[in-house]
Amino acid sequence: MYKIEAHNIVKNFEELEVLKGINMNVSEGEVVAVIGPSGSGKSTFLRCLNKLETINGGKIVIDGEVLADTNAAGEVVYAPMKESTRIACKMGMVFQQFNLFPHMTVLENLIEAPVHVQKRPAAEVIKEAETLLDKVGLLEKRNVYPRRLSGGQQQRVAIARALAMKPDMMLFDEPTSSLDPELTGEVLKTMRNLAEEKMTMVVVTHEMGFAREVAKRVMFMADGIVQEEGTPEEIFEHPKNERLQAFLNTILK
């Protein structure tokens, strides 16, 4: 059984068709990198998986549970609100802009949802949160407000915050794109550690080094469709698709 199944996902913004039938299956412990030029729909696709965007066609199955499906009349039907939220929350998400809660300290950011959404005992959650902060190397920043942290530190806190929910899978939406080059390393290292722990991950990224070394599979998207998909070696060493060849030429120069 796949952890994430996306069948023929279609998404329109008004008249514009952004996703024209995307398929993806992710197995347990697999790291999939999604690459492609801006405007290719890769972020939108990722956001469809956890209902940040609603789809206009197709089927999404998360961990064996149907999040959304298209009926015979062509209408997309989502699981009821409570169910769909529960299903979507099996995936933690990390954003390009971090989106930490600025009015809460680092520790408060981590424990907010486990305590108030999952209703787990605060003492237990705090202990786990501290372990997570230690893992991302920011335990000493536990009582600091996010604005006092560098971008790289904020993103590591954001990763820890997502992990505090004990998700089965993690979605990364260009996690290093708004960081200064010298700060991307620390975030990528955290993600690499996560991959080594066999976390199931879908990573939309411009970091070709990460896609090449950490991902088990790479998906190249352009113009709302998957142009080519394969192992990092197939994608980076022997690209067959013309769009992919052109894309690699521009960014690897």
Next chain:
Amino acid sequence: MDYIISIIPQMLMGTVDTLRLFFVTIIMSIPLGVLLALGRVSSFRWLRTLLSGYVWLLRGTPLMLQLLFVYYGLPFIPVVGVRLDDFPAAILAFVLNYAAYFCEIFRAGIQSIPKGQYEAAHTLGMDYVQTMRRVILPQVFKVILPPVSNETITLVKDTSLIYVLAMNDLLRTTRNLVQRDFNIMPFMVAAVFYLVMTLVLTYMFNRIEKNFSRYD
């Protein structure tokens, strides 16, 4: 000096009426303003239209007119028409009017919070109420403190409008004293009273702002 001391008890009595109106208005109009603002940014089109009409009406006509209407005009309206005493009438007019202003302040505040905050809350499984109560509104309160402070200070002075309902607030008491004694000193004393009230408010809001600035 003796004269000033002699009029102070009466002026304090007037100030009590002024402060009663002030506090009741603040306590009722701010929560109402928050609710109206949530309606103004809700996904229900009819509700947004209705509330923008409400805000337009209440901000677009003088508070004095609204006050006179509630007191003198309301009894003539069929079905809902009731005759209110002067204080309840004043409260009704002030709360409805100030809620409209607070609604706009809170709406702007809510809309200033980046979309990413809602998305982060969503991916952490928070529902609408949790998102608003724990993530959005605490950030909104920080943003809207300066305009709310402004509005609150305006309210201190607007309370003097109840003068037209023949209530013995600070201003009316003052004018009675001036007319009775042919002495303009009560005007000066009233000015000092208003200044002290606004000074206290200014100080309070500065303290609150400082407290909120801890996470900058």
